[in-house]
Amino acid sequence: MAVTQGKSGGRTPLIAGNWKMNLDHLQAIAFVQKLAWSLKDARFDFDDVEVAVFPPFTDLRSVQTLISADKLLLKFGAQDVSAHDSGAYTGEVSGAFLSALDCNYVIVGHSERRTLHLETDEQVGAKALAAIKHGLVPVICVGETADDLAEHGPSAVPVAQLTAALENVAEGADIVVAYEPVWAIGSGQAATPEQAEQVAAALRDVVRSRLGDEAGAKTRVLYGGSVKAANIASFMRQPNVDGALVGGASIQVEEFASICRYKAHVGT
Ligand code: PEP
Secondary structure, rough: OOOOOOOOHHHOEEEEEEEOOOHHHHHHHHHHHHHHHHHOOOOOOOOOOEEEEEEHHHHHHHHHHHHOEEEEOOOOEEEEOOOOOOOOOOOOHHHHHHHHHHEEEEEOOHHHHHHHOOOHHHHHHHHHHHHHOOEEEEEEOOOOHHHHHHHHHHOHHHHHHHHHHHHOOOOOOOEEEEOOOOOHOOOOOOOOOOHHHHHHHHHHHHHHHOOHHHHHHHHHEEEEOOOOOOOOOHHHHHOOOOOEEEOOHHOOHHHHHHHHHHHHHHOO
C-alpha cells in the first residue's frame, strides 16, 4: 500500500508523542506553540493525520489551556492513570481528573511502567478499564523483550499481553494499541516494518476476537520504538500499522513535526 493512501476501516492515522519525564509546564507551552506553528506553516491537515502529545501530569493544565484558547487541533493525553476513581492512593491520578482536563487519551502499560514499576497485565487491564470508564481512550502498550523475541518470536508476548489487558473490556470499546518492542525503545534500533506489520496484524486479530469485528476494523494499531522522520514512512506503508508512538524524537519539535508529515516522505 502506498503511504499516501488511507487505511482500511476508515482509520485515521495517529502520531502520538510520549514526552516521558521531559519538559516542564513552561517548556510544554513553548513546545506546543512551536509544533502548532510548524504544522500550520506546512499546511498540515489534522483531519488526515491525528497528532497527540503526552506530557507529564504537571503540564496537562497548561497544554489544555493553550490548545483551547488558541483553538489548536492537537490532541493530548496523560502517560498513566490510576485504576481507582478516588481515595487513599497517594501519588496516583484519577481518570476523572484527566477527563476534567479534557484529555483525549491516556497511555497504559508502557514498558517503562511494566519494568520500572512492575505493573502486571492485570493492572494494565484495570487501568484501561478506568480510562474507558472516564471517557478516555487508552493507548494500550504491549511488546516483547529481546529475550522474548529470541525465545518466542515477535508476536507471542504482545498478543498475550493484549489478550490479558482486554479481558474485561466491553465489546466495541474505543481503544488504541501500541506495539512497542522493548528492545527497540530508545535504542536507535527500530523493528523492521515487516515485523511491525506481522505483530500489528496479530494484535488486530486479538482486538477482533475480544471486542468484535467492528472494533477490529476501526482500532488503530501503532508502532513504537526508535521512530524517526527517516523511518516513519516505511512503517506507515504497512496496512495494519496506523501510526506511531514516538518517545525520544517527540521532544524535538522539528523532528516530531516531520514525523507527523510522513506523507511528504514518500520514497524515503
Ligand atoms: C517510547 O518510549 O514509547 C518510545 C517508543 O521511545 P523511542 O521513540 O525513544 O524509542
